[in-house]
Amino acid sequence: MTAEPSAELLDRALVEEAAKKSGLLWVRSEGGRDQALWHAWVEDAVVVVGDGGEQPLGGLAEGVNTVVTLRSRDKWGRLIAFRATAELLTPFTAPWKAAVDELKSKRLNALDHEGVTDRWAADSRVLRLAPQGLSVENPDAMPDADHAAVPVPTGATTRRPVPEALPRLLLRRRKKR
Template identity: 40%
Template sequence: MPEQPSASAAGSEAPWVPEPDFDAALIEEAAKKSGLVWLSPAGLSEEAAKGPDRSGPQAVWHVWHDGAVTVVAGGAEQPLPVWAVPGRVVEIGMRSKESGGRVISWLSQVELVVPGTPDWGAAAAALHAERLNLAEGDDYQRRWARESAILRMRPLGGAVPPEGGSEAARPVPTPATTLGRMPKMIGGVPKAKTRTQAPAQPKERRKGRK
């Protein structure tokens, strides 16, 4: 009979430690690598989701802050669909920055970050660090508190299995624009000149007189 391990040997083995949640790690990694996520309505019937104001998915820019997808919308900022309101459960799709293919989709309940709270100030600072084309001297905190909303979406659970399809959608009209004119080079980019050399002429030999 094979020998049984002694109690001392069994006690010396390292205790079993569960592995970290793979979906949660993948969500965080994908959110940090890409500045866009795609929002789709969740929990709506097929007929209700076909309306012009409920079509999805819609791309929005975000930052990953405090374990959540955090966005600022409304006013002069990006628009959000009417179903992406506090309390509504939405589906968030994340795509690879390199290939554009879907990496993972997950559900979240939209949460409003209340202005004037420490959470709001920290979220606004994180968004401001990644917000492009803000005018110099823009009092963004006062403006966002007055006319916009900061929303965050934490994962409710693991990944949602894809239903198929590319999820391609037309960009949503937005008042956001690039400040100022794009630089223009008069005459275009100068092209390198190629030198053409004339064929070498044979030198004439002069015969000297003896």
């Protein structure tokens, strides 16, 4: 007779599978807002690179407690969320190199693909977010809240109305051709 897999084992397997399949996740620091980050899965943890010309990491820093949310690859909806503490990886150590190698393979549109390792070592931060304990949200335990957030304050404005004369000018040009 085989033993049933534990809830923690199933939970970890779902986190790993979701992290490997999706290139985007959301991280919420204590008291902060959810922010979308691209990532990679390396040695049982999510790794992200940011700042220094890469994605902004905001309040994400060494020792900060976070909630990481992963989406479903096929439905793109919220699949699982877990707690993690951010760990800053020291440049050129073995864990940092493993993380950078995997992140570099995901960063296909880097302008300086050959020099990205040195640039990340000098200007960016590579953080490791390892799952801690059971997930806080999973397919069997989803919250009832809608998770809607107030938009971030910005100086951007909406487009002004189209000037009244513009449609006539555009139509006149077409007729002349």
